[in-house]
Structure formats: C-alpha cells, structure tokens
Amino acid sequence: MYAALAGSGVAIVPFSSASVLADLEVGIVWWGAVEALTVVVVFLHGWSANAQFGLIGAYRYVAIGLPVMLISMFMLIAAALPAESLALPQIVESQRGLWNVIRQPLGLPLFLLLGLSLSFRGPFNYADSADIAGGTAAEVSGAPRLVWEFARLAMLTAVAAMAASVFLGGYLGPWLPGPAWLVLKTATLLLVLVCLTEQLARISPSRMMTLIWTTLLPLSFLHLVWAGVLAL
Amino acid sequence: MAVTILGRLAARAPVPVFVAMGRDGAPAIEHLLKSGDIDFTATPRHANILLVAGRTRESDQPYLDRLHDQMPHPRATFWWGDAHSDDIDEARRSASADDPVAPLRALYRKLIGGSYASETHRLSDEPPAPWRGRGDHGQGGEGMMGGVPYGRMMPMPPTPDIRDGLALDVYRTQVGPFMPYWPAGLILEVTFQGDVIQSAEVVQPPYPPRDIDREPFDRLLHEQTPLAQIERTRATHHLACIARVLSLVELPTLSRRAQIVAARIRANETVAIGPLRKAAARAGLMAAIKPGLGRIDDDLACELGGPVRRAAGHVLDSRNDDPTYTRLGFTPVTQKQSDCQARVAQWFDEAEQALALASAAPHILIAQGQLAEPPWALRAPPLDYRVTELLPGLEWSEALLVLNSFDSAALCRMAPLETP
Numbered sequence: 341m342y343a344a345l346a347g348s349g350v351a352i353v354p355f356s357s358a359s360v361l362a363d364l365e366v367g368i369v370w371w372g373a374v375e376a377l378t379v380v381v382v383f384l385h386g387w388s389a390n391a392q393f394g395l396i397g398a399y400r401y402v403a404i405g406l407p408v409m410l411i412s413m414f415m416l417i418a419a420a421l422p423a424e425s426l427a428l429p430q431i432v433e434s435q436r437g438l439w440n441v442i443r444q445p446l447g448l449p450l451f452l453l454l455g456l457s458l459s460f461r462g463p464f465n466y467a468d469s470a471d472i473a474g475g476t477a478a479e480v481s482g483a484p485r486l487v488w489e490f491a492r493l494a495m496l497t498a499v500a501a502m503a504a505s506v507f508l509g510g511y512l513g514p515w516l517p518g519p520a521w522l523v524l525k526t527a528t529l530l531l532v533l534v535c536l537t538e539q540l541a542r543i544s545p546s547r548m549m550t551l552i553w554t555t556l557l558p559l560s561f562l563h564l565v566w567a568g569v570l571a572l
Numbered sequence: 573m574a575v576t577i578l579g580r581l582a583a584r585a586p587v588p589v590f591v592a593m594g595r596d597g598a599p600a601i602e603h604l605l606k607s608g609d610i611d612f613t614a615t616p617r618h619a620n621i622l623l624v625a626g627r628t629r630e631s632d633q634p635y636l637d638r639l640h641d642q643m644p645h646p647r648a649t650f651w652w653g654d655a656h657s658d659d660i661d662e663a664r665r666s667a668s669a670d671d672p673v674a675p676l677r678a679l680y681r682k683l684i685g686g687s688y689a690s691e692t693h694r695l696s697d698e699p700p701a702p703w704r705g706r707g708d709h710g711q712g713g714e715g716m717m718g719g720v721p722y723g724r725m726m727p728m729p730p731t732p733d734i735r736d737g738l739a740l741d742v743y744r745t746q747v748g749p750f751m752p753y754w755p756a757g758l759i760l761e762v763t764f765q766g767d768v769i770q771s772a773e774v775v776q777p778p779y780p781p782r783d784i785d786r787e788p789f790d791r792l793l794h795e796q797t798p799l800a801q802i803e804r805t806r807a808t809h810h811l812a813c814i815a816r817v818l819s820l821v822e823l824p825t826l827s828r829r830a831q832i833v834a835a836r837i838r839a840n841e842t843v844a845i846g847p848l849r850k851a852a853a854r855a856g857l858m859a860a861i862k863p864g865l866g867r868i869d870d871d872l873a874c875e876l877g878g879p880v881r882r883a884a885g886h887v888l889d890s891r892n893d894d895p896t897y898t899r900l901g902f903t904p905v906t907q908k909q910s911d912c913q914a915r916v917a918q919w920f921d922e923a924e925q926a927l928a929l930a931s932a933a934p935h936i937l938i939a940q941g942q943l944a945e946p947p948w949a950l951r952a953p954p955l956d957y958r959v960t961e962l963l964p965g966l967e968w969s970e971a972l973l974v975l976n977s978f979d980s981a982a983l984c985r986m987a988p989l990e991t992p
Contacts, residue, residue, distance in 0.1 A: 392743065392745045392747075392764065396767045399766045400767055463822065465822050469969075470614040470820075470822075471819075471820050473751060474613075474614040474615040474618060477615075479617055481617040481618055481644040485618065538823075538825050540856060541822060541855045541856040541857050541859065542822035544967050544970050545767065545967055545969065546967055
C-alpha cells in the first residue's frame, strides 16, 4: 500500500511536455491524498504489530506527519497560483520563464522537509528509529521488510520527482531531452535529501511539534500569502 | 538459478546481528564495526544471528530465549567471550580475544546456504496472553482481544492516566534487558501514555561497567600500569557512551564513526577526536538535546562522583593529587549545568584530554596501588535516589537520552533492585 502510494505519486509527474502517466486536472489534490493516506498507512503498519514500539512509532508518525502535510499543501498551492492550475504539467509549463525555486524561495526547502517526513528519515525519523527498536518495522522481517524498505525509498524518490517538477522546472532545460532533465533534477534532490538525513540530528517529537506549529506552519502560510500577492 | 544467485548475494551482504550484551567477560563489541562486515540490527526480527557477548545473568535467560525465538529463520546463536561453556560447537563461539568477524561470516554463509540447520524454537509455541474464555455477557468472545478477566489481555489496559484521564491510552510493559542503546541488563517496568512515560520501576538492575573497560584500573591495584593505557581506556569508554547518544539523536553514521574511533584507540592507534566532535556539533548534537533535560541536583551529582560530578561543576578528580598527572599539567575539565548536554560535553572533553595525556606520556608508568580516577561514577552502595524518578513525564526518546547520559556505574547505583 505504501509503495503503491509512492507509485501513484510518481504517476502524476510529467516526463516531458507530451508524456505523463496520469494527466490529472487536479494533480496537486491527488498528491495531497497520497500524503494523507501515507499517514494512515504508516500508522496502521505500526498499530497492526500489536507491540509497544510499533505503536509508539505509529503515534509519533501521526503527530509529526499531519502538520508537515499541512506545510506541504501550502507550498504546493503556492506553486499552483502562478500556473492558475492544479495540474502538474501546467505548473511545470508556468516555470518556462522563471523556476518556482527562485520565485518562491521558501517552497523547496519546506517541501523537502515533507520528503524526510514521508519517508521518515534522519531528523524526521520518528516512526522507524533505532530508539524504538525499528518502530513500525520492528516486528517485520524477510520479504515484508524488504517491501517496506523499498517503499520508503520509492516515496523518497516520488517526493524528489514531485519537488523537481514543482520547484525546479521538471523536464524544462536546454540541450538535453526533457526526461533526462527530470532525472537529473530528481537525482540532485535525492542527494540533498540523503545528505540531510545523515547530517542533521533529530530533536524530540514534542520539540519538533512546537517548531512545526509555532514557526514552520506560520512561515508556510506567509509564503502562501506572498505567492498569492505576486500572482495577482 | 535465480534463487541460487540471490542466495549467494545474500550471503555476501553484511551479517545481520542482534547483540545481547552480557555481564561477565563482555568483549569490545565496537571492534566488530571496523570491518564493515557486520550489521547491528535494532530488533531481533531483522537479524539472523543472535550474538551473546559475555555471560548473562541466569535470570535473563528467559529474555534471551524470547529474543532468540523472535529471529526469523534461518537463525543461529553465536557466543563471544571466555565465560561460555565448552559444549557449544566451534562454529558458534569465539574467545573474547579473538576476532569473531570471520566465524560470524562463515556461520552466516552456512545458514543462508542451508548447510547449517536453523535453530528451532526455545520456548513453547503458546501466546503470551492466552485467551481466557467467554465471559457471562459474551465479552472476550472468540477472536476478540480485551476483557478482564476474559478474552486476551489488551495492549492498552483501561487504566486512568495521569495527564488527561483517558482510559484507553495507557499501557504497561517491560523494557530491556537487551536492546540497542539501552543500558545492558536493565529491565524497567514502564507505564506509557502514548510515548510519554507515566511511571517506571526497576525490575532488574543494569550490569556494572564491562570487564574490558575495568581491566587496566583493576590491574593497577596489583602492578604498575602505563598511564597511556589508563587514559586510552578512559577515552574508549567515553566514546562508547557518546556513540549511544549519537544514535539516539538519529546520527547513526557518526555513532558508527565514534565506535570505530573507540576501537582504534583500544588498538593503540593514534586517532583524534576533534573531527568527530566538530562533525557532531555541525549536525546539531547539542541542539537536539533539550537544555535542562535530565538535570540532577548537586547532592546527587556529588554522591555519584566521576564525570557526573564534574559535569555539575565540581573540580574533584583524584588525578589532580597524583604527582605523575600534576607534572603533565593536568587540570580537571568541568561543565556547569549537570544535565544531559553537560554530561555529553564532559565525555567529549575528558576523552580529548585523555588522548592528549596519553600522547604526552606514552611510557610513564603509574605505581601499583595508586588510586586512578575511573571513567565512571564511584562504585559505592546504592543511593536513595532512583533514576526512575527522572523518567516520568518524559517522552520515550528523552528518557533514553537521560538514561544514556549516565555511565553504567552511575546507573547501577541509581537503579538497584527495588526492595519490597
């Protein structure tokens, strides 16, 4: 289910101006559904283990995942404003003159937090961390664990591909074909995400909640207002 | 064909090992990380080999059996240390002085290849909370959990909690004695609400400092011992403590690096701690630990002694009165806050100072019978104050940071067996 969500997230990312697996008018809403269902899936993964550490991982994931999801939606709506569309191909096309990472500089960094949160890595690893003996994955082994770890990586890739399209112009770029640009930008963002995973310490869940609700969420709302004013 | 190739690839992967640290004769487990051939797993479900390092308490055997039975097939147990019985076959044991990486790799290859039979269950295949039948009103019906005394025990018994009175959000469980980043041997009975600890009681006390760390300090009682060896052991001990804290703030790469540095110092290699400390600072180690977390009062810090006392700002170190150390210009390093941050900073400072002393005096011997300041708290009778008093109200991750900010000798004094 988690891997399927990652796959359905990638499906709306356009590889070129003419090719996208699922050309949805409401691509951003679709991605929002992917984020929301990921929170449910990870919670169920921890809860279904019927063990204390899996349950703690599940609790912690929901507590952090929900507000991070709100930040991400503010970022995506802000990116959709210049395109006047919720469809991802239109959002990419709206960046022909100027990428959103320049137009809305806060968008990409805040969206990358979502990448760490959705795949629970590094400073956002509250679900499957070592302090809770592997958390939601503490009770799985063998093939189910392989699929779970694959899904985490797939979700990380999906977030990177989504961020590359929404903030770095997706397939847009000179000399190389569109898909090559998308792969390059996605790989670069993956590298950034992996570096963040290794280089940043994790604070306690309650301090992270405070940081998100009192600082990052208001910041993301201001970002949305700013993007709205620019789009007028 | 494909299965054969996958099997061969799997056999070449790092050996997934779950470590159960023992009490007597526990070897330097961090040594295994040097080769990169061993993968320490966070849970037995992710391991194929249960590595028992040293000898455990007899009362811990049921816990060891439960860990064993949680491992997926194919699985095996490997004993590393001198205190194990000789009836274990050669393929599954190693002396503490030997490097067990090659035997572990060989055992894993045989397990994956099928030439070594997977171990069977040690415990009988019964549910830990068996179904108790149907109640007068149909409660505890077939397939249901819950219901007291009927049905199965729920993971969240309906007990009022201390924060908001929610009845379903509280559960009680035992944690320990074998878990990564958990004081070896310690078993706590913990009552949770979500991931917040409501109460904790000591079921079994933690193990004292490892023999391998104690060895030069014990030897000093009977014979001359090189100062460099004493100080290197101090640095190694502190780095092992720092490595646990780094793991707890989700910096596994730096944690591994700290353990490898510790293993290299133990092997008498010349290594600097500065780069590790800078990398930890850049990653936000101190910012990740809440200021004031795990703060203890002055009286308790003085009772505990050692680095804990110096982290509270007390300049008390027996090396200060030792002419050998005085000639080297030794001055004790201290912190002020007496919290987790201060204790971690104290470990870093003392480890760096220890290596500086070792390199400044590579051949100086300390006379036998001299009292050397050990790298841990004073080993004295248990204190009235219980470490469990520090835990209620803390989130699980914070509680682990608090526990791991004390050395094992301090925990032994603060977490003795509760007397009825």
